[in-house]
Amino acid sequence: MTEQTPAKVLPEGRMEKIVSLCRRRGFIFPSSEIYGGLSSCWDYGPLGVELKRNVKEAWWQAMVRERDDMVGLDTSILMHPQVWAASGHLAGFTDPLVECKNCHLRWRSDELKEDRCPSCGGELTESRQFNLMFKTFMGPVEEDASVVYLRPETAQGIFVNFQNVLNTTRKKLPFGIAQIGKAFRNEITTGNFIFRSREFEQMEMEFFVKPGTDGEWFKYWLEQRLNWYLKLGIKKEHLHLREHTQKELAHYARSCSDIEYLFPMGWAELEGVANRGDFDLTQHAKSSGKGLEYFDDETKEHFLPCVIEPSAGVDRSVLAVLCDAYAEEPDPSAPLRTGKEEIRVVLHLHPALAPFKVAVLPLSRRENLVKVAKEVYTDLRQGWMVSYDDAQSIGRRYRRCVTVDFQSLEDKQVTVRDRDSMNQIRIPIAELKNTLAAKLAGEDILVLPPGGKVWKEERT
Amino acid sequence: MTEQTPAKVLPEGRMEKIVSLCRRRGFIFPSSEIYGGLSSCWDYGPLGVELKRNVKEAWWQAMVRERDDMVGLDTSILMHPQVWAASGHLAGFTDPLVECKNCHLRWRSDELKEDRCPSCGGELTESRQFNLMFKTFMGPVEEDASVVYLRPETAQGIFVNFQNVLNTTRKKLPFGIAQIGKAFRNEITTGNFIFRSREFEQMEMEFFVKPGTDGEWFKYWLEQRLNWYLKLGIKKEHLHLREHTQKELAHYARSCSDIEYLFPMGWAELEGVANRGDFDLTQHAKSSGKGLEYFDDETKEHFLPCVIEPSAGVDRSVLAVLCDAYAEEPDPSAPLRTGKEEIRVVLHLHPALAPFKVAVLPLSRRENLVKVAKEVYTDLRQGWMVSYDDAQSIGRRYRRCVTVDFQSLEDKQVTVRDRDSMNQIRIPIAELKNTLAAKLAGEDILVLPPGGKVWKEERT
Numbered sequence: 001m002t003e004q005t006p007a008k009v010l011p012e013g014r015m016e017k018i019v020s021l022c023r024r025r026g027f028i029f030p031s032s033e034i035y036g037g038l039s040s041c042w043d044y045g046p047l048g049v050e051l052k053r054n055v056k057e058a059w060w061q062a063m064v065r066e067r068d069d070m071v072g073l074d075t076s077i078l079m080h081p082q083v084w085a086a087s088g089h090l091a092g093f094t095d096p097l098v099e100c101k102n103c104h105l106r107w108r109s110d111e112l113k114e115d116r117c118p119s120c121g122g123e124l125t126e127s128r129q130f131n132l133m134f135k136t137f138m139g140p141v142e143e144d145a146s147v148v149y150l151r152p153e154t155a156q157g158i159f160v161n162f163q164n165v166l167n168t169t170r171k172k173l174p175f176g177i178a179q180i181g182k183a184f185r186n187e188i189t190t191g192n193f194i195f196r197s198r199e200f201e202q203m204e205m206e207f208f209v210k211p212g213t214d215g216e217w218f219k220y221w222l223e224q225r226l227n228w229y230l231k232l233g234i235k236k237e238h239l240h241l242r243e244h245t246q247k248e249l250a251h252y253a254r255s256c257s258d259i260e261y262l263f264p265m266g267w268a269e270l271e272g273v274a275n276r277g278d279f280d281l282t283q284h285a286k287s288s289g290k291g292l293e294y295f296d297d298e299t300k301e302h303f304l305p306c307v308i309e310p311s312a313g314v315d316r317s318v319l320a321v322l323c324d325a326y327a328e329e330p331d332p333s334a335p336l337r338t339g340k341e342e343i344r345v346v347l348h349l350h351p352a353l354a355p356f357k358v359a360v361l362p363l364s365r366r367e368n369l370v371k372v373a374k375e376v377y378t379d380l381r382q383g384w385m386v387s388y389d390d391a392q393s394i395g396r397r398y399r400r401c402v403t404v405d406f407q408s409l410e411d412k413q414v415t416v417r418d419r420d421s422m423n424q425i426r427i428p429i430a431e432l433k434n435t436l437a438a439k440l441a442g443e444d445i446l447v448l449p450p451g452g453k454v455w456k457e458e459r460t
Numbered sequence: 461m462t463e464q465t466p467a468k469v470l471p472e473g474r475m476e477k478i479v480s481l482c483r484r485r486g487f488i489f490p491s492s493e494i495y496g497g498l499s500s501c502w503d504y505g506p507l508g509v510e511l512k513r514n515v516k517e518a519w520w521q522a523m524v525r526e527r528d529d530m531v532g533l534d535t536s537i538l539m540h541p542q543v544w545a546a547s548g549h550l551a552g553f554t555d556p557l558v559e560c561k562n563c564h565l566r567w568r569s570d571e572l573k574e575d576r577c578p579s580c581g582g583e584l585t586e587s588r589q590f591n592l593m594f595k596t597f598m599g600p601v602e603e604d605a606s607v608v609y610l611r612p613e614t615a616q617g618i619f620v621n622f623q624n625v626l627n628t629t630r631k632k633l634p635f636g637i638a639q640i641g642k643a644f645r646n647e648i649t650t651g652n653f654i655f656r657s658r659e660f661e662q663m664e665m666e667f668f669v670k671p672g673t674d675g676e677w678f679k680y681w682l683e684q685r686l687n688w689y690l691k692l693g694i695k696k697e698h699l700h701l702r703e704h705t706q707k708e709l710a711h712y713a714r715s716c717s718d719i720e721y722l723f724p725m726g727w728a729e730l731e732g733v734a735n736r737g738d739f740d741l742t743q744h745a746k747s748s749g750k751g752l753e754y755f756d757d758e759t760k761e762h763f764l765p766c767v768i769e770p771s772a773g774v775d776r777s778v779l780a781v782l783c784d785a786y787a788e789e790p791d792p793s794a795p796l797r798t799g800k801e802e803i804r805v806v807l808h809l810h811p812a813l814a815p816f817k818v819a820v821l822p823l824s825r826r827e828n829l830v831k832v833a834k835e836v837y838t839d840l841r842q843g844w845m846v847s848y849d850d851a852q853s854i855g856r857r858y859r860r861c862v863t864v865d866f867q868s869l870e871d872k873q874v875t876v877r878d879r880d881s882m883n884q885i886r887i888p889i890a891e892l893k894n895t896l897a898a899k900l901a902g903e904d905i906l907v908l909p910p911g912g913k914v915w916k917e918e919r920t
Binding site for chain 2: 024025026029031032033034035036037038039041042043044045046047048049050052053060065066068071072073074075076077078079080082083097106130134135136137138139140141148150157160161163164165168169177182184186188198199284287288290292381382385388
């Protein structure tokens with residue numbers, strides 16, 4: 001557990017560069033941008049949607065598909081209001097809010113350093129508790145009885161379905177229920193791009209264990225989850241664990257550690273791993289009057305399981321992946337091509353996450369060349385997102401991935417160039433698919449075929 | 461274009477059977493069930509979440525990954541309120557509502573056959589227009605200025621990003637933008653299980669074309685989308701097209717046809733394919749003051765493209781898939797096993813959609829058998845959802861898929877049994893993966909390895 005100090009000083013303006021790259025390349029746009037945007041809501045563009053899908057897919061693969069002790073779930077965003085009474089969100093999911101009596105701007109009082117308005121210096125009202133749940137009305141009448149909330153977390157959808165899952169899958173402890181979905185928090189203070197927004201997506205898993213074993217499972221999941229980020233290529237020195245202090249601990253948590261990432265604005269939470277004890281099941285059993293106990297076949301005991309919860313943010317993971325992949329570096333091919341040094345901007349995205357796995361490029365638009373290139377493209381596209389590009393100059397084209405040239409017509413081989421090292425190999429078209437598959441599955445190949453598209457940026 | 465009459469009479473109680481199967485097997489539960497449920501919201505259980513993911517994945521694969529003329533997008537649920545002013549939803553997305561003066565129940569007046577309350581016979585109020593958008597407040601104050609809406613369709617997120625996509629991808633007409641996501645409608649009348657719910661998921665695509673070519677593209681997409689359902693195994697006789705009458709046409713549509721499915725309650729919309737003309741881009745250009753025109757490189761013209769929109773429901777697709785796969789039929793293996801006829805309930809799900817692609821079953825729990833079975837299981841699980849089961853009786857176990865028996869230890873072969881035909885073949889373990897892959901990819905193999913798990917239901 002380390003301190004909350006940056007491991008190294010990040011270059012200034014890094015976040016601005018990433019926001020700009022995302023905007024320019026079609027990763028992420030401000031929501032409703034033609035209408036001036038909607039505060040802290042974001043749209044994922046053509047590349048962003050693929051990156052985000054890949055992050056979620058990697059999580060689902062690791063958490064659900066590769067495990068015997070896990071099942072998935074997908075519960076609704078609108079839930080019965082009693083869920084939030086039982087979970088404590090109605091009473092306690094609040095931020096302290098003050099308003100300036102002069103300019104009427106509102107602030108989180110726990111974030112203010114002074115007693116007067118940071119904008120105009122006006123006097124502030126008394127602090128009051130502001131609930132962060134978005135509320136809406138279900139049915140045709142706007143009255144108290146019809147109020148429902150947009151879920152502020154996906155976790156409760158799992159707890160209220162605990163017995164349903166138990167009955168239909170006959171899982172035995174320990175086992176987990178995993179879910180990916182949108183959640184909404186009416187934050188007073190938002191910001192840092194997609195780091196804190198009012199609409200966001202979560203990847204949450206509740207792991208149900210026998211009481212007494214929760215301590216060791218907590219450690220297990222902390223390690224598992226940290227490794228997941230490492231496996232996706234996040235640099236070790238940009239990740240650390242931070243244990244919550246006793247004062248910081250949420251009311252439901254026995255212990256909690258955050259996996260923090262060194263974002264451009266500093267260390268911040270990427271994922272929280274909490275030991276929630278039996279808090280949630282106890283609350284819902286009490287509130288619903290339903291028996292939510294687990295029956296242990298072997299010991300013949302009835303009890304409420306304890307719960308370990310790794311709760312990750314999809315958008316934060318995407319941001320961390322982008323920050324970590326972003327590099328400005330000397331273009332290794334520039335001196336050969338132009339006789340000069342050039343700086344290129346590359347996103348060194350992990351093969352499993354890169355929106356495009358490979359690009360296919362005919363050396364020219366000559367018909368016979370295009371024909372072969374299209375065949376290669378069509379074949380590869382059955383399995384992966386593949387880009388086809390015959391619009392650029394030869395120089396640029398050669399920086400990218402699978403190039404079909406005139407020699408290909410004779411020897412049925414293509415040139416494969418790696419995005420990162422710019423190394424190239426020449427391999428038979430017939431071996432292309434298997435070579436790429438091996439590389440994308442993480443196998444070690446000495447001269448690497450490409451793991452992603454090069455995002456060559458102009459330096460203006 | 462056929463009439464809205466059932467192609468055949470469906471057995472009574474079919475919907476109830478499917479709802480019950482979904483509940484019992486962990487496909488779909490009522491939302492917040494331990495609190496009595498939340499009107500017309502649903503949770504997808506361990507099997508349902510996989511089926512739903514597979515439906516969405518099949519759509520994304522067909523619409524985005526396999527096409528050159530398409531990109532994806534993922535926009536936020538909360539959007540700027542001006543979006544809904546421009547699109548016409550604020551003024552016109554309404555149902556006519558009446559209230560009973562006696563019992564205060566509310567009804568859609570256009571669905572009432574009589575002038576008095578269907579529940580108590582009381583007098584009804586005048587009809588008023590009720591807007592179907594869910595509203596909420598963004599920011600700390602509940603006032604008119606902070607009202608935002610949950611999107612009632614994903615389409616508008618695409619239209620307001622038209623220029624963003626154009627600028628970042630440099631796509632040329634014709635091309636499409638595809639999106640999958642949640643939408644919300646505060647329906648007065650809900651029902652028919654997941655057919656009409658207040659929270660639902662859409663798969664929408666806006667295809668931008670040169671004005672004048674919209675008629676032929678409309679026909680093209682109608683055919684493409686119909687074929688998509690056929691390819692996923694939906695029976696031809698359960699699908700038809702229904703052209704909207706002039707009176708039915710939405711204000712934005714030049715023409716519209718529904719792809720209807722023969723649900724247990726009758727023919728109903730699965731997907732709508734509409735020619736929206738340039739209505740939406742015109743509205744947003746006017747309302748935002750931004751130029752949303754497309755520049756044609758070849759003709760040097762500026763114009764607003766026309767739009768063809770195939771809009772499909774994820775939940776409706778899931779329901780159609782379940783209804784179509786559901787079968788009660790004589791168990792072909794029963795007479796051999798028990799000497800008696802037995803009826804089994806099977807979901808004949810298409811291999812691409814089945815939650816589990818295959819089950820691995822050791823004949824007994826003997827250590828050496830389990831070892832081999834687990835190896836097969838672990839190997840297959842890299843690519844697919846695979847079930848492992850050593851808990852059932854041998855009789856039942858043999859109905860399913862890959863069985864590892866004592867002979868397997870010697871000849872390194874396993875028995876593969878098809879879910880539907882119950883035919884079985886014996887193949888080397890080394891060939892298992894390729895054989896399954898071929899089958900799942902739809903290749904014709906005479907004696908079929910399994911395309912899904914058998915859902916054997918007890919008849920009680």
